[in-house]
Amino acid sequence: MLTGTCLCKAISIEVNGELEHPPEACHCQQCRKQSGGFLMGVNIRNSALMIRGEDYVAWAGPAKRRKTPL
Numbered sequence: 001m002l003t004g005t006c007l008c009k010a011i012s013i014e015v016n017g018e019l020e021h022p023p024e025a026c027h028c029q030q031c032r033k034q035s036g037g038f039l040m041g042v043n044i045r046n047s048a049l050m051i052r053g054e055d056y057v058a059w060a061g062p063a064k065r066r067k068t069p070l
Helices: 029-035
Strands: 002-005 012-015 024-026 039-041 049-052 057-061 064-067
Touching: 029 039
Parallel strands: none
Antiparallel strands: 002 012, 012 049, 024 039, 057 064
16 A cells, blocks of 8 residues: 655545556646646556545646645
8 A cells, every 4th residue: 555645734645556557757847837847646546546635636637636725
């Protein structure tokens, strides 16, 4: 099982099971603007993902989730 949180700890995640492939780095304009460099990401099946604090999560596109401001 993998676990993690956002920086402010408002959101925590658990991933049950193995990742299907290694994490990937994204250097698109949106990721560079948000992070100042690049973001790491990985595809996870919905059935393997548990999110706590989902009130702070918002869709930024059909396949992306971004944290909303507190």
